[in-house]
Amino acid sequence: MTDPALRITKLSKAFDKPVIRDLDLEIASGQLYALLGPNGAGKTTTLRMVVGLTPMDRGSIAIYGIDTRADPLAAKAITAWLPDEPMLYDKLTPAEYLAFVAGLWSIPPAEAADEAERLLRWLRLWDVRDTRCEGFSRGMKQKVALAGALIHKPRLLILDEPLTGLDAEMARAVKDTLRAQVDAGATVIVTTHILEVAERLADRIGIIADGHLHAEGTLDELRSLAGSDDMTLEDTFIRLTSEPA
Numbered sequence: 001m002t003d004p005a006l007r008i009t010k011l012s013k014a015f016d017k018p019v020i021r022d023l024d025l026e027i028a029s030g031q032l033y034a035l036l037g038p039n040g041a042g043k044t045t046t047l048r049m050v051v052g053l054t055p056m057d058r059g060s061i062a063i064y065g066i067d068t069r070a071d072p073l074a075a076k077a078i079t080a081w082l083p084d085e086p087m088l089y090d091k092l093t094p095a096e097y098l099a100f101v102a103g104l105w106s107i108p109p110a111e112a113a114d115e116a117e118r119l120l121r122w123l124r125l126w127d128v129r130d131t132r133c134e135g136f137s138r139g140m141k142q143k144v145a146l147a148g149a150l151i152h153k154p155r156l157l158i159l160d161e162p163l164t165g166l167d168a169e170m171a172r173a174v175k176d177t178l179r180a181q182v183d184a185g186a187t188v189i190v191t192t193h194i195l196e197v198a199e200r201l202a203d204r205i206g207i208i209a210d211g212h213l214h215a216e217g218t219l220d221e222l223r224s225l226a227g228s229d230d231m232t233l234e235d236t237f238i239r240l241t242s243e244p245a
């Protein structure tokens with residue numbers, strides 16, 4: 001049996017109060033999964049624990065079968081994390097930024113240059129590859145950061161609110177790129193508030209609220225869980241998150 005892309009078992013985290021409580025979540029390889037939930041539900045905290053940026057209190061996380069505490073480097077080597085406000089070096093051009101990130105991953109320069117070209121063309125950044133990022137719009141910077149996250153060909157790509165602030169054309173370029181990653185065999189997890197994004201983009205949707213996974217499935221499965229096949233995702237979401245877990 002192949003390992004799931006992500007297996008979270010009994011994960012808990014408290015700051016000044018409990019945020020994640022005994023969360024179990026399993027995401028199969030090769031799909032685009034949306035983690036949906038109201039503000040403060042713990043989506044970002046969960047994914048920051050997955051990528052090792054926030055320590056967990058209890059539980060375990062495995063990425064393609066690699067326990068993130070037992071072997072953090074191996075887990076990180078196959079994972080990419082794109083926060084909602086990515087950091088970029090503004091003085092670098094997209095081409096320089098990608099060469100820099102590829103160097104951090106010790107990717108041979110010729111291979112990195114080929115991959116960078118592919119990504120920059122895909123994300124429609126090729127024409128500005130030699131322009132410094134400092135003058136770019138927020139959306140363009142997000143796309144450069146996405147290219148940086150993809151340069152080492154991660155098997156698991158995790159993005160926090162990837163479409164926030166993007167216009168329709170940019171959102172389309174990002175969506176197409178994410179779908180292409182999945183088609184090439186990677187697994188993509190996105191958090192989103194935007195129900196439409198989950199509805200249009202995701203193969204499966206997990207609804208997180210109060211630190212638990214309230215419901216999970218395809219859109220159709222979630223609709224039938226909420227009790228009505230002709231409900232919109234918004235209705236489904238409201239119904240499911242207003243029920244006790």
Ligand SMILES: Nc1ncnc2c1ncn2[C@@H]1O[C@H](COP(=O)(O)OP(=O)(O)OP(=O)(O)O)[C@@H](O)[C@H]1O
Nearest residue numbers: 015016019037038039040041042043044045046193
């Ligand atoms: N470093 C921290 N210190 C203290 N509290 C934190 C910290 N990080 C997150 N929290 C709290 O944990 C809770 C969950 O936050 P989190 O950002 O994970 O939620 P979210 O589901 O991603 O929300 P949003 O959709 O608004 O981004 C919130 O109450 C938040 O204030």
